[in-house]
Amino acid sequence: MGKAPLVLGPMMRHVDTTSASIWVETSDAARVVIRAGDRSWQAGTFTVRGHHYALVEADGLDPGSSTPYSLEVNGLQAWPEPGSSFPPPVIPTLAEGGRLRLAFGSCRTSTDHGKSGNRTHGVDSLRAFALRLAREPEHRRPDLLLFLGDQVYADSTTKEMQKFIRARRDIKEPPGKELKDYEEYAELYRLAYSDEANRWLLSTMPSAMIFDDHDVRDDWNASLSWKRKMESTSWWQGRIVAGLASYWVYQHLGNLSPAERARDPLWQRIAAHQAGNGDGGSSELDLTEDIEAFADRADKEPRSYRWSYCRDFGSTRLIVVDSRAARELAPEHRALIDEDELAWLDERLRGGFRHLLIGTSLPFLLPPGLHHVESWNEAMSEGAWGPRAAWIGERLRQAIDLEHWAAFQNSFREVAGLVQEVADGRRGAAPAIIAFLSGDVHYSYASEVQRSAGSRIVQAVCSPIRNPLPRLMRSFTAVMSYGVATPVGALVARSIKVPEPPFTWRGLRGPWFDNNLATLEDTGNGLAIRWEKGEADRKDHERPRVREVARVLLEPRRASGPHSEPPPAQPAQPSDRPAHRSGPLQS
Incomplete structure (x- = not known):
């Protein structure tokens, strides 16, 4: 029996009202x-290091349609697979002026979905979500799955991955x-991406992605000292080139709209080759040399390429910010996003939308105590208490x-100022809600900036999708984030003369440490955000059910006087009692 024509995919990537981009890897x-x-x-395939990929653009579609499709490789149907128990995959275009519904989360390890994998990593909340959608096709699908970092773990590998590595090289x-x-x-x-349930889900639901550190390595670009330490190793150059090259192929390419792809230099090479071969003829472009040169340049000259992107969904704008590769690490110019990236963000932070969503893998608003600790540590590490303290910091x-x-106070304050201008109506009509959507920290929560007028500014975190903290680490994290760090953090930040934040914020829900996938929906009455986890029956570990963990309804601010408080977040009224509610650890 020959090898399967499809290695991965199809993956439904960028979708708008009339077109859809579908990505595959073939054998x-x-x-x-x-x-x-x-x-x-x-479309014809292109190759990188002997692997074959294609991205097919289906255009001329009707807005708001859901069209079943099939995929052929060299004339033979490869998807859906014969005998599949999952519903037929569809191309789901956006409706004109529709209200956005998206699912989001971060941090997902890839291991088996049986008893052993669930014991060590918990139930995969993405897979539980996929199985519910397959069982209940009438359940309303999100318009987009937004993955906010650590889609893969390049530095913390599973036994399956280590087996592959051992077959190639000395793992010692x-x-x-x-x-x-x-x-x-x-x-x-x-x-x-090869689990059958998640593979089906990604073949029928649009997705967008952004990297975080573990897609490359823990603490990627934390500081100039970190970067120099990595560059002194024998293996880092190969890792960063492979990491960015594969990220472009497996994640970033599908983020781009047709117009954005047309401006991308790597895609221009692919498109020119295919145009010269009659729309996917027999000759295949080897992109290896081009993409590795591109990745090397993107690492050494971050301003040479932009990984961030912006999309409008009717009356809602989504801005997804690269908070890793666009950093400026020189101490005298230290910034989480460099000047070019900040200017790009500045142009897109505008009013006139019902809601403004900012996707950033790292939470913009940490629990206040942890925020103070990080600001103190940055000042210490950059020499505020002298060289020895800087070494310790x-x-x-x-x-x-x-x-x-x-930990990048200049960037935090600059972005906070821009967001406040939008919220105050100084950049067009103020949105009802400005929401930061994030992951990374391996616990979930919601918090809100204290304001009496203008837009509500909130932070919603969903992490992990599947990579829970050990129970001992959960206690440590709760103490660091919500316990003693709150008063102590403020004290130490003042001791090193870190300025007070430009606003204050408080917790609305959380924290909780379950594997989660969050769903955000513009209900017309406000933004409803729901966190859900998978629960497996002891006798059937591979078919988990979905259970709600928490919910918050963020209503637009009512017309009010200058001293009125923002309307409180509304608790859920689910059919089952939420697994977690705000408790003693709530800020």
């Missing part, structure tokens, strides 16, 4: 055809159990991941 050079009704679209030699090159990244992505920063927005 050989191929012509890939999408068929929907009496229409078809096709650097970088050991971590990824070394493109071939290992390709296998890591295969493990991440840097070790502490890398040891316990003190490198979020709060």
Whole structure:
């Protein structure tokens, strides 16, 4: 029996009102055809390091339609697979002026979904979500799945990944159990996306993605000291080139709209080659040299390429910000996003939308105590208490991941100022809600800036999708984030003369530590955000059910006087009691 024509996919990526981009990895050079009704679209594959990929654009579709499709590889149907128990995949275009509904989360490891995997990593909340959608096709689907970082773990590998590594090289030699090159990244992505339930889900629901540190390595670009330490190793250059090259192929390419792809230099090479070969002819472009040169340049010259992107969904704008690769690490210019990235964000932070969503893998608003600790640590690490204290601060920063927005105070204050201008109506009509959507920290919560007028500014975090903290670490994290860190953090920040934040914020819900997937919906009455987890029956670990963990309804601010409080978040009224409610750890 021959090898399957599809290695991964199809994955439904960028979708708008009239077009959809569908990504695949094939086992050989191929012509890939999408068929929907009496229409078809096709593309030839390109190759990177011996792996074959195609992205097919289905255009001319009707707005608000849901069209079943099939996929052929070299003339043979490869999707849906014969005998599949899942519903037919569809191309779901956006409706004109529709209200946005999206699911989001971060941090997902790839291991088995049986008893063993569930015991060590918990139930995969994405898979539980997929199985519910397959069982209940009438359940309203999100318009978008937004993955906010750590889609793969290049530095903390599973037994399955380590088995693959051992078959190729001596795992005792650097970088050991971590990824070394493109071939290992390709296998890591295969493990991440090949489970049958998640594969079906991604074939029928649009997705967008942004990286975080573990897509490359823990604390990626935390500081100039961190970067120099990595660059002194024998393996880092190969890792960063492979990491960024594979990220462009497996994640970023599908984020781009047709117009954005047309401006992308790598896609221009692919499109020109295909145009010269009759829309996917027999000759396959080898993109390896181009994409590796591109990745090397993107690392050494971050301003040479932008990973952030912006999309409008009717009356809601979504801005997804790269908070890793666009950093400026020189101490005299230290910034979480460099000047070019800040200018790009500045242009897109505008009013005139009902809601403004800002996706950033790192929470913009940490629990206040932890925010103060990180701002103190940054000042200490940058020399406010002298060289020896700076050495200690840097070790502490890398040891316990003190490198979020709060640890880049200049960037935090600049973005906070821009967001306040939008919220105050100084950049067009103020949105009802401005929401930061984030992951990374391995616990979930919601918080809100204290304001008496203008837009409500909130932070919603959903993390992890599948990579829970050990129970001992949960207690430590709760203490650091919500316990003693709150008063102590403020005290130490003042001791080193860190300015007070430009506003204050308080917790609305959380924290909780379950594997979660969150769903945000514009209900017309406000933004409803619901966190859900998967629960497996002891006798059937591979078919988990979905259970609600928490919910918040963010209503638009009522017309009010200058001293009125914002309307409180409204608790859920679910059919089952939520697994967690705000408790003693709530800020």
